[in-house]
Amino acid sequence: MTTSAAVTLLFGLPWLLSSMIVLTVAAGLVTAPFTFDSGADDAVSNIVGWAVVVGFPLSGALPLWGPVENTIARLLFRFRPPSPQERQRIDALWAGVARRAGIDPAAYTLWVQDADDVNASAGAGRTVGVTRFALAELAPAHLEAVLAHELGHHLGGHPWARILVYWYSLPTRAVLRLAGLITRLLTRLYSLTIGAMLISRSRNTGTAAFVGCALLLVPAFCVLPFLLPLVPLVVAAPVDAWFSRRGELYADRVAADLGYGPHLADLFQLWQAQGYDDGHTQAGALERMMSSHPALHARLTALQRHAQRSGA
Structure with a gap:
């Protein structure tokens, strides 16, 4: 496992903690109607706990x-199996990459x-995907190099770390989506109520506006306890992005090797x-700092330095 993969897992701990809080609260709400005495309540609480x-981390x-x-x-990735023609091309190129890396090409799913x-x-587990456009337009040598780069991600443990963090974030993401849905519904109801009062020239418009604004804050206060563990991620987001860029350079080095x-x-x-590099060159300092991929000129420089160090 590379350092960038280990850092990804480290940044996944707040998501894990937040989701465990969500699951504990949800389990308590579900089991509450079925506990009528203290003994049963303790037993159910222990099982749920x-x-x-143990169960969710596993x-x-x-x-x-x-x-x-x-x-x-x-x-999640919107992948599909290759067509027979696509399969013929991608299998041949992947076999070349696998032969150089000394791995079984059948160990990965293509x-x-x-997408155009x-x-x-490099997806979860042993998934490798390419876009339809890349498969159709890239020269064989270029496409083989791209596949080697994705293999580098797998060898570095990057996809496994990313999908694990995403998996552990799902309960919290579900709560955030529910809170967003409730907020949109309350906003719609609030707008309709205020609009009806203005049409009828009701004197209670000011009171309704105050109450409506207060109600709109309810979802935010409800999800706040679940979001507190995620505060460190906001502060350390540039660090996470930096290690993500290092992971891309690592995969480039694997392909070069x-x-x-x-x-x-x-x-x-x-x-x-x-x-393709115009976005990076025109972006502001903050946007470049938060980017998950290095600029192409930086990747080229890194490849040249790696070649000099390895004597290639």
């Missing part, structure tokens, strides 16, 4: 289980994403000429 404290193994991994690939941009990603350095550098230069 152990289920949350559930992090589920995204690495084949059926769940495939479901995540389809639903997917295609229906040049991109690839497999012999794809020149092809990767050639692809980066091609993308620069096509304006």
Whole structure:
């Protein structure tokens, strides 16, 4: 496991703590109607407590289980299995990468994403995906270099760490979505009420406005206890982004060590000429600091330095 993957897991601890609070409260609400005496209440509380404290952290193994991994690939990453023609091309290129890396190519599952941009990603478990556009438009050597980069992410433990953190964040994200839905409904009701009062020229408009504003704050106060563990993530977000960029450079180095350095550098230069780096060069300092990917010129420089150090 690389340092960037370890830092990703470290930043996942607040999500885990927040979600465990959510699950504890939810379990208490569900089991409350079924406890009528102190003995039963203690037994149920112990079962629920152990289920949350032990069961939920252990559930992090589920995204690495084949059926769940495939479901995540389809639903979260919007991947699909390659068509027969796509399969023929991607399998041949992946076999070349696997041969250089000394791994079994069948150990990873290859997917295609229906997107019209040049991109690839390393998903949960042993998932490797490329966009339809990249598969159709990239030269074989360039596409093979991109696949080697994604393998570098897997070898560094980056996808496993990211999907584990995402898994542990799901209960908290569900609460945030519910709070957002309630807020939108209250806002709509508030607007309709104030609008009706203005039309009827009611004298209670001011009171209704005050009460409505107070009600809109209710969802925020309800979710606040669950969000407190996430405060460190807001403060340390630039650090997390920096390590994410380091993870990208690590995957580039893995591809270079497999012999794809020149092809990767050639692809980066091609993308620069096509304006792919314009967003980074035009972004402000804060936006660059929060970016999860390094600029192409930085990746090129890092590849050149790595080649000099390795004597390639």
